[in-house]
Amino acid sequence: MQPVSAVSGQAYPWGAKNVDTDVIIPAHWLKTISRAGLGRGAFETVRAVPGNIFDDERYAGSPILIAGDNFGCGSSREHAAWALGDMGVKAVIAPSFSDIFSGNAFKNGIVTVVLPQEAIDRLIAVAGEGQPITVDLETMTVTTPYQDRFAFALDSFRRRCLTEGLDEIGLTLARDTQIAQFESAMAEHRPWTEKRSGYAGGVVEGRRAS
Amino acid sequence: MASRSRTLYEKIWDSHVVERRDDGTCLIYIDRHLVHEVTSPQAFEGLRAAGRRVRRPDLTLAVPDHNLPTAARVDGAGRPLPIADAESAEQLAALARNTAEFGIDYIDALAPEQGIVHVVGPELGFTLPGTTLVCGDSHTSAHGALGALAFGIGTSEVEHVLATQTLLLTPSKTMEVRVDGSLGFGVTAKDVILSIIGRIGAAGGTGHVFEFTGSVIRALSIEGRLTVANMSIEGGARAGLIAPDETTFAYLQGRPMAPTGAEWDQAVAWWRTLASDAGAAYDARVVLDATDIAPALTWGTSPEDVVSITGSVPDPASFSDPSKQAAARKSLDYMGLTAGTRMQDVAVQHVFIGSCTNSRIEDLRAAASVASGRRVADGVRALVVPGSGLVKRQAEAEGLDRIFTSAGFEWREPGCSMCLAMNPDKVPPGERCASTSNRNFVGRQGPGARTHLVSPAMAAAAAVTGRLADVRDLMEEAL
Ligand code: SF4
Numbered sequence: 234m235q236p237v238s239a240v241s242g243q244a245y246p247w248g249a250k251n252v253d254t255d256v257i258i259p260a261h262w263l264k265t266i267s268r269a270g271l272g273r274g275a276f277e278t279v280r281a282v283p284g285n286i287f288d289d290e291r292y293a294g295s296p297i298l299i300a301g302d303n304f305g306c307g308s309s310r311e312h313a314a315w316a317l318g319d320m321g322v323k324a325v326i327a328p329s330f331s332d333i334f335s336g337n338a339f340k341n342g343i344v345t346v347v348l349p350q351e352a353i354d355r356l357i358a359v360a361g362e363g364q365p366i367t368v369d370l371e372t373m374t375v376t377t378p379y380q381d382r383f384a385f386a387l388d389s390f391r392r393r394c395l396t397e398g399l400d401e402i403g404l405t406l407a408r409d410t411q412i413a414q415f416e417s418a419m420a421e422h423r424p425w426t427e428k429r430s431g432y433a434g435g436v437v438e439g440r441r442a443s
Numbered sequence: 444m445a446s447r448s449r450t451l452y453e454k455i456w457d458s459h460v461v462e463r464r465d466d467g468t469c470l471i472y473i474d475r476h477l478v479h480e481v482t483s484p485q486a487f488e489g490l491r492a493a494g495r496r497v498r499r500p501d502l503t504l505a506v507p508d509h510n511l512p513t514a515a516r517v518d519g520a521g522r523p524l525p526i527a528d529a530e531s532a533e534q535l536a537a538l539a540r541n542t543a544e545f546g547i548d549y550i551d552a553l554a555p556e557q558g559i560v561h562v563v564g565p566e567l568g569f570t571l572p573g574t575t576l577v578c579g580d581s582h583t584s585a586h587g588a589l590g591a592l593a594f595g596i597g598t599s600e601v602e603h604v605l606a607t608q609t610l611l612l613t614p615s616k617t618m619e620v621r622v623d624g625s626l627g628f629g630v631t632a633k634d635v636i637l638s639i640i641g642r643i644g645a646a647g648g649t650g651h652v653f654e655f656t657g658s659v660i661r662a663l664s665i666e667g668r669l670t671v672a673n674m675s676i677e678g679g680a681r682a683g684l685i686a687p688d689e690t691t692f693a694y695l696q697g698r699p700m701a702p703t704g705a706e707w708d709q710a711v712a713w714w715r716t717l718a719s720d721a722g723a724a725y726d727a728r729v730v731l732d733a734t735d736i737a738p739a740l741t742w743g744t745s746p747e748d749v750v751s752i753t754g755s756v757p758d759p760a761s762f763s764d765p766s767k768q769a770a771a772r773k774s775l776d777y778m779g780l781t782a783g784t785r786m787q788d789v790a791v792q793h794v795f796i797g798s799c800t801n802s803r804i805e806d807l808r809a810a811a812s813v814a815s816g817r818r819v820a821d822g823v824r825a826l827v828v829p830g831s832g833l834v835k836r837q838a839e840a841e842g843l844d845r846i847f848t849s850a851g852f853e854w855r856e857p858g859c860s861m862c863l864a865m866n867p868d869k870v871p872p873g874e875r876c877a878s879t880s881n882r883n884f885v886g887r888q889g890p891g892a893r894t895h896l897v898s899p900a901m902a903a904a905a906a907v908t909g910r911l912a913d914v915r916d917l918m919e920e921a922l
Contacts, residue, residue, distance in 0.1 A: 250766055250770060251645060251646070251745055251770070253882075253884050255863075255882070255884045255885070255886060255887055256884070256885060256886075259864070259886055259890075260863045260864050260865045260887075261864060261865060263481050263509075263865060264481075264510065264528075264530035264531055264533075264534050264865065265484075265530070265534075266484035266485065266488070266533065266534055266537045267484075267485065267488070268485050268488075278885055278886050278890070301766065302646060303645065303646040303649065303679070306645060306646065306679070307581065307676075307882065307884060308580075308581050308863075308882075309482070309579060309580055309581040309583075309595035309596060309597055310481075310482065310597070311482065311485075311579075311597035311598040311599060312598075314597070329646060329649060331649065331679070332615075332649065332650060332681050333581060333595055333596070333597060333681060336596075336597060336600065337597035337598075337599065337600075340597065340599035340600070341599070388466060388468070388613065389466050390464070390466060390468055390611070401599075401603060401611065402493070402495070402602065402603050402606050402607065405470065405603065405606075405607040405609060405611065406495075406606065406607060408461070408462060408470060408607075408609075411461050411462050411470070412461055412470075412472070412498075412607065412608065412609060415461045415472050416472075416608075419472070423458075423573075423710075423713065424706055424709070425571070425702035425706045425707070425709065425710040426474045426571065426574055431699060431700070432504070432548070432550060432556050432567045432569070432699050432700060433556070433699060435556055435566055435567050435568075435698060435699050435833050436833065436837070437566050437803070437804045437831075437833045437834050437837045438804070438837075439664065439666055439803065439804035439805045439808070439837075440664040440666065440805055
């Protein structure tokens with residue numbers, strides 16, 4: 234993963250609430266076995282409407298997206314993060330995110346910034362004028378050319394992974410001894426979670442209607 | 444060690460901590476991992492690129508479901524039929540290749556056990572109480588019905604689990620969702636969960652894990668509990684738990700992957716200790732009374748847009764929040780509905796009975812009891828898609844397939860089908876579907892498709908009347 238310490242530039246002043254991952258990338262784009270090229274399908278249903286924000290020349294290629302509450306709800310598809318990354322979005326600012334989406338975004342180097350609605354409204358106004366916005370992971374602030382300064386929080390592990398571009402799997406594999414110890418304790422105390430006898434021969438009974 | 448009162452969630456969490464960091468983040472051991480074709484190819488690609496192996500192939504089970512067409516899979520001579528869509532075929536082939544290469548158990552499309560991951564896991568006993576279970580699919584929350592801490596993960600996390608059998612997680616907050624009383628005539632588990640989401644909103648559970656409690660939940664079968672827990676994610680919670688009890692043990696005993704003999708007894712003894720302690724604290728609580736729950740359905744494009752079947756399309760102006768007003772106007776426009784229209788006057792062209800929410804044997808029985816002796820209305824296409832091959836076989840043994848087909852329903856092969864527009868089963872633009880699935884999002888069942896989420900019995904009622912109908916009227920007729 235590429236290290237990110239700041240994201241700076243124009244922003245899509247969108248503000249839509251409850252944007253689900255079906256909207257970010259519709260299901261028919263999921264039939265791929267690679268991570269690349271999904272930007273073409275990003276926000277397909279939004280873009281089908283003339284005058285939409287993503288085809289507005291003023292915002293084309295913006296690295297920041299400003300959205301409303303509950304961004305990324307719905308399906309767990311990481312394709313949503315890949316699609317955003319592929320269209321050049323490196324940070325999303327919203328009042329809240331779905332838990333799964335923010336995890337996926339982070340793992341792909343996309344910063345999810347939680348700010349209160351008032352700050353979102355202000356940033357939408359600024360971005361709507363075509364002014365740049367800066368998300369800084371060193372100072373943990375979002376700033377504008379008008380001296381706006383909004384502090385945000387990010388857990389320290391995520392922040393470190395983002396700023397240092399760390400590979401999470403590599404970090405966990407280094408804990409192999411601890412994992413192996415846990416596994417032997419499990420084998421002793423909860424042996425039934427270890428074994429499976431295979432899957433053939435299943436039946437479904439269910440409850441009868443009374 | 445004397446310990447403080449803990450919730451079910453905390454007990455499962457605590458028993459899976461491999462390592463705790465100073466900031467509260469924990470490395471959590473994953474007991475069970477389900478894999479399907481859509482969210483796994485890039486994870487296997489990542490492993491290959493880094494030269495990594497799968498740590499515990501024995502704890503992983505793979506089954507195709509999302510892409511698979513639900514038309515016949517073999518010809519008259521029993522030979523497998525090709526999959527017409529090249530991209531789907533490639534994705535399905537990639538799953539077969541990847542599971543063979545990494546030594547993972549794979550239930551192929553022709554196996555009698557094939558089905559939707561969230562139907563397959565419980566019915567094979569792969570899903571067990573007190574386990575941590577993940578899958579690259581948000582409706583993994585369903586498995587919480589058996590008391591497993593189960594949640595959806597993204598593809599990078601799929602790769603992380605494959606490589607390490609762990610995930611790095613921050614503990615969630617907990618929310619008790621209690622449903623007291625007993626359900627009225629014609630009211631089902633689906634109506635319960637729709638009503639819960641209607642109450643708390645689609646983001647109501649964000650950052651939380653639900654624990655469903657109360658007499659209504661206790662009285663539900665495992666099938667009904669699976670329906671409830673399945674839609675936890677539509678209420679914003681990543682997982683939804685139901686404490687294991689005698690119903691759970693009776694359901695699991697004898698399933699092919701469930702423990703046996705002395706290990707079974709040992710397991711049950713531990714499972715009994717998992718229920719939340721008296722006095723355990725939740726971060727939030729919502730209480731519903733069963734008498735307030737009627738057969739329910741959605742009118743808009745968010746699962747929180749819930750109304751009783753006796754109700755009408757709401758007026759956007761009736762919402763206090765201006766952004767909700769705007770969202771409601773947009774929804775009604777997309778749904779082709781006018782405020783004030785009685786829900787029962789809305790005609791449907793499609794009915795879908797299936798998905799991981801409602802495709803188990805009891806769901807099919809409930810739908811069949813309404814369909815029996817009736818006919819699908821003119822101009823309606825109605826699909827019944829069993830959740831797995833085992834459900835299909837059981838339903839056929841009970842003659843449910845003949846009830847459906849003689850009423851004019853299509854009887855299909857198992858898979859995700861019309862729940863999401865990824866396989867050939869789609870709702871055409873501008874047409875309306877009464878669906879037993881879990882998402883009524885814009886375009887979910889096909890571009891421009893209009894979805895109303897309902898219970899299986901309500902879906903069957905819509906099929907035979909050609910409109911959104913109150914199933915209680917048809918049930919009374921049958922008395
Ligand atoms: S049935 Fe629908 S919700 Fe369930 S796993 Fe399949 S696509 Fe997802």
